[in-house]
Every structure is written in C-alpha cells, then in structure tokens.
Amino acid sequence: MEIINLKKENYEELISVLNEVFSEHNNKKMDFEKELPKMCKKDDEHTGKHYGIKDDGKIVAVIGIYPIKVNIMGKELMFSTVGNVATLKKYEGKGYMKALMTFAMDKIEKMGVDASRLGGARQRYNRYGYEMCASLYKFDVNDYTTKSCYTNRKNIRFEKIEKDDIDKLEFIKSIRKNNGIYVYRSDDNDILGEYEVLVAWQNTPYICIDENGNYTGFISANEKGDVISDVCAKDIDSFIDIIYNWQIKVGEKIWFTVGEYDTEIIKYFSSVCSNMSIYPPCHFKIINFDKVADALIKLKASYTKLSDTEFVLGIKDYGNLLICVKDGKAFCEKCDKKPHITLDKLSATRFLFGPFSPNTVCDVNLSHILPLPLTWNTLDRL
Numbered sequence: 001m002e003i004i005n006l007k008k009e010n011y012e013e014l015i016s017v018l019n020e021v022f023s024e025h026n027n028k029k030m031d032f033e034k035e036l037p038k039m040c041k042k043d044d045e046h047t048g049k050h051y052g053i054k055d056d057g058k059i060v061a062v063i064g065i066y067p068i069k070v071n072i073m074g075k076e077l078m079f080s081t082v083g084n085v086a087t088l089k090k091y092e093g094k095g096y097m098k099a100l101m102t103f104a105m106d107k108i109e110k111m112g113v114d115a116s117r118l119g120g121a122r123q124r125y126n127r128y129g130y131e132m133c134a135s136l137y138k139f140d141v142n143d144y145t146t147k148s149c150y151t152n153r154k155n156i157r158f159e160k161i162e163k164d165d166i167d168k169l170e171f172i173k174s175i176r177k178n179n180g181i182y183v184y185r186s187d188d189n190d191i192l193g194e195y196e197v198l199v200a201w202q203n204t205p206y207i208c209i210d211e212n213g214n215y216t217g218f219i220s221a222n223e224k225g226d227v228i229s230d231v232c233a234k235d236i237d238s239f240i241d242i243i244y245n246w247q248i249k250v251g252e253k254i255w256f257t258v259g260e261y262d263t264e265i266i267k268y269f270s271s272v273c274s275n276m277s278i279y280p281p282c283h284f285k286i287i288n289f290d291k292v293a294d295a296l297i298k299l300k301a302s303y304t305k306l307s308d309t310e311f312v313l314g315i316k317d318y319g320n321l322l323i324c325v326k327d328g329k330a331f332c333e334k335c336d337k338k339p340h341i342t343l344d345k346l347s348a349t350r351f352l353f354g355p356f357s358p359n360t361v362c363d364v365n366l367s368h369i370l371p372l373p374l375t376w377n378t379l380d381r382l
Contacts, residue, residue, distance in 0.1 A: 001095070003103050006050045006062070011042040013059040014050055021086035038196035039064070039084075039382045050084070051103060053096050061087040061096035065104055066382045067111060069184040072295035073302065079183075080113040081381050085120070101128050105285075114288040117376060122283065130283035131346040134374035135259070135355035137266055140275040141243055142253040149272040154237075156216065156245040158206040161195065168207045169194045171215045175234050180261030180299050180373065183380045200379050203229045208242050217242050220379065225249065228256035229379050236264040243269075257281075259375035263303050280355050281376040286345070289321050293332035293352055296372035297323070301330035307368050314339030315348045323369060340364070 006014055015032055023030045033040040040046070052062040064084040070077045082104050087096050105128055108116050118125060122132050161168050169191045176182060186193030198205035198220040205220040217233030219242060228246070233239035247254050253274065258265050270276055286292055300306065306325045312335060313321045322335040341362055343351055351361040354371025358364055 001053060001099055003051050003053055003099065006047050006052050006059075008042050008044050008047050010050075010052065010059060011047045014047060014052070014062055015040060017052075017059055017062050017086055017088060018084055020088060024089065035201055036382060037199060038193060039066070051100060053100065055091055055094070055096075060091040061100060063100040063104055064382075065107055065111075067113065068380065068382070071182040071184070072180070073298045075291075075295045075298075077114045077291060077295060078112060080108050080111065080116045082108065082116055082118045083381060085118075101125075105129070109287060114286075114291050116285040116287070117282050118285075119282050119381075125283055126346060129285040129345055131285070131349040132280045132283050133349050133353040133355065134280050134282070134284060134376060135278050135371065136257040136281045136375055137260065137262070138255060138257045138277045138279065139269040139273040140253055140255045141247050141269070141272075142274045143247065143251070145272055145274050146244060146247045150240075150244050153244045154241045155211055156208050156241050158219065158246070158249065159209060161198070161205040161207055161218070163192060163195045165195075165207075166191055168215070168218075171207070172198075172205075172218045172232070175217065175232050179232070180259060180303075181375060183377065185380070197379050197382075198230065200381070201229070203379070205230075208233070208238070208245075210238075210241075219246060221246075221254075226252060226254050228254060230377055231256050236268065239265055240268060257378075260373040261299055261303055261375075278355050281378065284349060284353065284374065286349050286353075289315060289318055289348070289352070290332055290334045292374070293321060293323070293372060296353075296374055297325075297330045297332050297369070300369075300373050301325070306330055309366070309369055311364075311366060311369075312337045312339045313348060313351070314342030316342060316344045318345065318348075321348075323366070325369065 018032045019030050049066055050062055050064045052059040066081040068079045070079050085097060118130055173194050185197045203220045203222055207215055208217040210216050216238040219228060220230040221228045233242055309325045311323045320335050320339050322333050324331055341364060347361055351358045352372055353374040357367045358370040
C-alpha cells in the first residue's frame with residue numbers, strides 16, 4: 001500500500017473525493033472550494049499538504065496535514081490540524097484510513113509539531129492519541145437580554161468585508177494579536193489569509209464601525225447571523241456594543257464563544273446572557289506536554305493570581321512534568337523528580353487542559369491551577 005504526496009495535478013481528484021465522502025457523511029451537498037478557500041488552491045503548496053492512496057488507478061482515500069503557527073505569551077508553538085480524512089465508500093474496510101492516520105502521526109512528530117488537533121468521533125481517534133479537551137465559553141444573547149440588560153450602548157454599523165479590503169484586514173490582524181492564544185492566519189506579506197479564514201464554512205465577515213467612523217472590531221457569522229464564528233474588539237466596551245447591535249440586527253437569539261483568558265468578556269456576559277455553557281472545541285493530541293503547558297500556565301498567570309504549587313505529573317510514554325508556581329513565577333518543565341501521580345496520555349490531557357476540574361480525572365486538588373486555558377476558534381482548522 002503506497003501513500004503518495006498529492007500535487008496540483010491531483011487537485012480535482014482530491015476535491016472530488018472530499019465532496020463525495022463528506023456530502024454523504026453530512027447528508028448535504030458539500031462544496032469544499034466554497035467551504036475552505038484557504039485550503040482549496042490548485043498549486044503544489046496547498047494540494048501538497050494532502051496525502052492519498054490509489055486503488056483501481058485513482059485516488060480513493062486522502063488525509064490532510066496542516067501546520068499552524070501559534071503564539072502564546074510570546075512563545076512560538078507549532079500546532080497542526082490533521083483533517084479531511086476520507087475514503088470513498090466502495091473502498092472502505094481495506095485499512096486505508098488506518099494507514100493514512102498512522103502515516104500522519106509519524107509525519108507530525110518528524111515535523112516537530114507541539115500539538116495537533118482534529119474533529120470527529122472521539123473513540124475513533126483516541127487510539128492515535130487525540131482526546132476531547134480544552135474549553136470554549138459559549139454565551140447566548142436574545143432580544144430579552146438586549147432590552148433588559150443593556151443601557152446607553154453606542155450604535156455600531158456593520159460593513160461587509162471583501163478580500164481586497166486591505167486596511168480592514170490589517171486592522172483585524174492587529175487586534176487579533178491581543179488574543180491570549182494568537183493563531184497566525186496570514187503571512188507578513190500576504191494579508192489574504194485573514195479573509196480566507198473568516199469566510200471559511202461560508203461565513204460572512206463584517207467590520208464594526210462606531211458613530212465616528214472608527215473601526216472597533218470585527219464579526220464573522222453564518223448567513224442567518226445567529227451563529228457567530230469569530231468576534232473580536234479593541235476593548236471590552238466595544239465588544240459589548242458589537243454584540244448589542246448585532247443582536248438587534250439579527251432580531252433573534254445569537255451566540256458566540258470566547259476562550260477562558262477573555263476574563264472581562266466572561267465576567268460581563270455570564271451576568272447578563274440568556275444561557276451559557278462550557279464545552280471542548282475539538283480533540284487535541286499533545287506531543288510536547290512541557291512546551292504547551294508552560295506557555296499556557298504563563299498565560300493563566302497573566303490574568304489570575306495562582307497559589308504557590310509544586311506538583312509532578314507522571315505521563316506514561318512521555319516522562320514527568322513539573323507544574324510549579326513559586327515567587328510569582330509560573331512554569332512547567334520536564335523533570336526527573338518522583339511523580340505524585342502517573343496518568344496515561346489521554347487522562348493527562350484532560351487533567352491538564354480540561355474542560356472540567358482535574359479532580360474529575362483523579363483525586364488530586366489542583367483546581368486552583370488547572371485546567372490550563374487551551375482553546376481553539378472553530379475557524380482556525382487550517
């Protein structure tokens with residue numbers, strides 16, 4: 001069984017396989033060129049992030065490996081989505097998915113990836129080291145919320161963003177850099193990546209403009225407008241104004257999500273929203289536990305006071321991880337100290353990154369430190 005790296009001459013076959021498999025899986029017609037414009041480009045760079053298996057002289061199974069650069073508290077980390085795992089129905093049961101996933105796991109480790117993410121059935125991907133974890137804070141806002149809880153909010157107008165609106169896209173990139181977890185969507189010399197992510201899954205992006213004509217933030221939502229896939233503002237007051245005006249524009253319940261580090265947003269909307277919940281955004285495979293945990297504990301220490309702690313977590317087939325808060329410094333590092341407890345990688349992933357308290361994994365009281373604020377925006381899949 002040969003796994004081949006796809007090239008631009010394989011582009012049409014790749015898209016055909018993805019559309020056929022996921023149309024059947026989702027019970028609706030899929031058009032990947034519209035759903036994921038950042039991925040679907042007929043060139044070696046983008047098509048080359050995919051691998052496939054041929055049978056009967058044609059490509060019948062594919063997988064994508066998409067490296068994603070992330071900055072957390074000034075530390076550069078490499079994440080990777082492994083996705084678009086697809087096998088034509090006629091060729092299922094031949095071990096193609098297993099072969100491609102095994103290949104991808106070896107590939108991301110050789111690439112030096114710190115962590116990987118994907119979506120899909122939990123038990124299907126547990127065997128490859130992926131676990132449901134991390135957290136998104138979801139808030140519903142309806143017309144009753146708007147009428148009852150908002151006072152003296154500023155008017156905001158929403159202007160649709162086009163791919164050649166360079167100044168708007170530059171503004172979006174500049175305020176996104178303030179996110180606790182900053183995912184690179186574009187290169188320094190190519191701002192188009194910002195737009196291509198915001199329109200993924202057929203969302204529509206808007207720039208938010210105040211009464212003085214100043215940009216205050218952006219929002220990206222589905223056609224109906226009730227599901228906000230991404231929203232960001234230059235400050236908390238602007239964020240509240242954006243949600244207030246957007247709910248009035250849509251005219252019914254809307255919802256959005258933020259990460260745990262968005263403390264001002266969480267404090268406000270947890271007190272006024274019509275409903276709220278916390279849920280994991282996807283499945284993560286943590287490869288370099290020390291690097292990921294160290295960046296995230298530093299992030300957590302930047303917005304909340306952490307009590308002094310020294311705890312050693314043993315992780316099977318990895319080693320021992322020191323979790324330490326001392327003299328105002330928070331860090332995690334690999335160590336040779338005797339562990340207080342030892343967990344397998346999947347349990348360690350939930351223990352460290354939630355979304356629930358660590359004592360739901362084992363009987364250890366570290367809820368003043370854990371879970372660490374790992375999260376992921378649904379648009380940042382590629």
